Amino acid sequence: MRISKLQLEQVNDRIKALVAADSFYGKKLEAAGITEVHSEEEFETLPFSEKKDLRDAYPLGLMTASEKDVVRIHSSSGTTGLPVIIPYTAKDVDDWAIQFKRCYEMAGVTRFDRIQVTPGYGLWTAGIGFQNGAEKLGAMVIPMGPGNTEKQLQMMIDMQSTVLCSTSSYALLLAEEIEKRGIRDKIHLKTGVIGSERWSDAMRKSIHEKLGIELYDIYGLTEVYGPGIGISCKGERGMHYWDDFIYLEIIDPVTLKPVEDGVEGEIVITTLVKEGAPLIRYRTHDLSRIIPDECHCGCRFPRIDTIKGRTDDMIKIKGVNVFPSQIEEILGSIPEASSEYQIRVSHLDGKDTMRIYVETTGHTDFAELSKKVAAKVKSKIGFTPLVKVVEIGLLPRSEKKSKRVFDERYD
Numbered sequence: 001m002r003i004s005k006l007q008l009e010q011v012n013d014r015i016k017a018l019v020a021a022d023s024f025y026g027k028k029l030e031a032a033g034i035t036e037v038h039s040e041e042e043f044e045t046l047p048f049s050e051k052k053d054l055r056d057a058y059p060l061g062l063m064t065a066s067e068k069d070v071v072r073i074h075s076s077s078g079t080t081g082l083p084v085i086i087p088y089t090a091k092d093v094d095d096w097a098i099q100f101k102r103c104y105e106m107a108g109v110t111r112f113d114r115i116q117v118t119p120g121y122g123l124w125t126a127g128i129g130f131q132n133g134a135e136k137l138g139a140m141v142i143p144m145g146p147g148n149t150e151k152q153l154q155m156m157i158d159m160q161s162t163v164l165c166s167t168s169s170y171a172l173l174l175a176e177e178i179e180k181r182g183i184r185d186k187i188h189l190k191t192g193v194i195g196s197e198r199w200s201d202a203m204r205k206s207i208h209e210k211l212g213i214e215l216y217d218i219y220g221l222t223e224v225y226g227p228g229i230g231i232s233c234k235g236e237r238g239m240h241y242w243d244d245f246i247y248l249e250i251i252d253p254v255t256l257k258p259v260e261d262g263v264e265g266e267i268v269i270t271t272l273v274k275e276g277a278p279l280i281r282y283r284t285h286d287l288s289r290i291i292p293d294e295c296h297c298g299c300r301f302p303r304i305d306t307i308k309g310r311t312d313d314m315i316k317i318k319g320v321n322v323f324p325s326q327i328e329e330i331l332g333s334i335p336e337a338s339s340e341y342q343i344r345v346s347h348l349d350g351k352d353t354m355r356i357y358v359e360t361t362g363h364t365d366f367a368e369l370s371k372k373v374a375a376k377v378k379s380k381i382g383f384t385p386l387v388k389v390v391e392i393g394l395l396p397r398s399e400k401k402s403k404r405v406f407d408e409r410y411d
């Protein structure tokens with residue numbers, strides 16, 4: 001994906017603002033002796049920004065606009081150490097809503113829809129992002145926030161919600177609950193806008209079948225507005241992203257060099273017009289690729305493939321690099337296995353062992369299924385895991401992101 005002349009101008013504009021604000025990135029540029037870039041080659045000499053840079057800027061070191069123009073902050077949940085604080089100007093908030101509105105439109109949502117928002121509100125960007133975009137569109141928002149499944153279902157029925165916004169885990173939980181209670185004929189949902197975690201095709205199929213709704217994947221991260229910078233379409237695969245707001249590169253996570261379109265690597269994002277906390281070449285650690293051809297849906301915006309995982313999700317075991325998405329793919333090809341799983345890696349008797357917990361979808365020989373999964377992992381990835389089959393519903397479901405991989409080797 002070549003960077004355009006306009007995008008370069010926008011980058012130079014952001015560079016000026018970052019230097020003037022004396023931010024961490026302004027200092028990086030000074031150290032590198034860069035004041036402007038005039039070509040893609042020059043752009044690619046710009047230093048990367050990392051999560052650590054953002055964390056080190058806590059609390060307000062990222063603030064690049066003047067205080068009088070900042071209207072809000074959001075924060076990413078720091079699993080380790082300090083959170084990242086992202087300041088937004090009124091324009092940033094509006095730009096984000098414009099992008100989110102496009103996402104809804106891509107999913108066929110209109111101002112006549114009733115949108116039930118179940119992601120959380122507060123410091124993080126989820127709930128309020130879904131809400132602002134829906135209001136920009138002119139739809140009716142039912143701002144539930146997370147949890148309280150009883151009330152969620154009651155409101156879903158009484159308000160006749162037509163769109164469900166949630167994580168994939170919570171959509172599955174609600175779908176299973178609706179099926180269990182036999183209330184599907186009281187549900188008016190037709191579309192699901194699903195954000196904030198990677199999910200398997202099997203899980204998508206399960207939610208689609210239980211609820212009979214069309215599902216769309218939304219992409220985004222707190223550091224770059226939040227959810228809504230891209231969404232899947234009715235085309236064959238992948239997600240469109242809004243290249244008038246962000247410039248997206250795919251780099252080789254080892255050499256850190258940009259790769260050709262179509263090749264898998266790490267997503268790196270530059271915000272083109274963000275004021276509160278612009279980011280240049282921010283390493284997301286999400287793995288995907290640019291899909292080079294034009295999309296069948298007719299949308300002109302470029303596309304990335306479904307997020308395959310994160311560079312930091314990679315498990316190295318017995319000299320083999322494994323991504324949880326590979327295990328997901330294998331389970332998805334076995335009809336007797338549900339979409340839920342858990343991976344536990346431990347160090348036993350001097351060697352690394354991977355245990356995979358798998359749920360069955362029905363009456364099946366547990367030992368047989370376990371052998372089948374182990375053989376498939378061996379043939380596709382190259383080592384034999386221990387596979388434990390459990391009954392459906394036994395693995396934990398979550399209202400937020402489900403943790404599925406546990407590396408116990410370094411505990």
Ligand code: ZN
Pocket residue numbers: 233234235240295296297298299
């Ligand atoms: Zn498309």
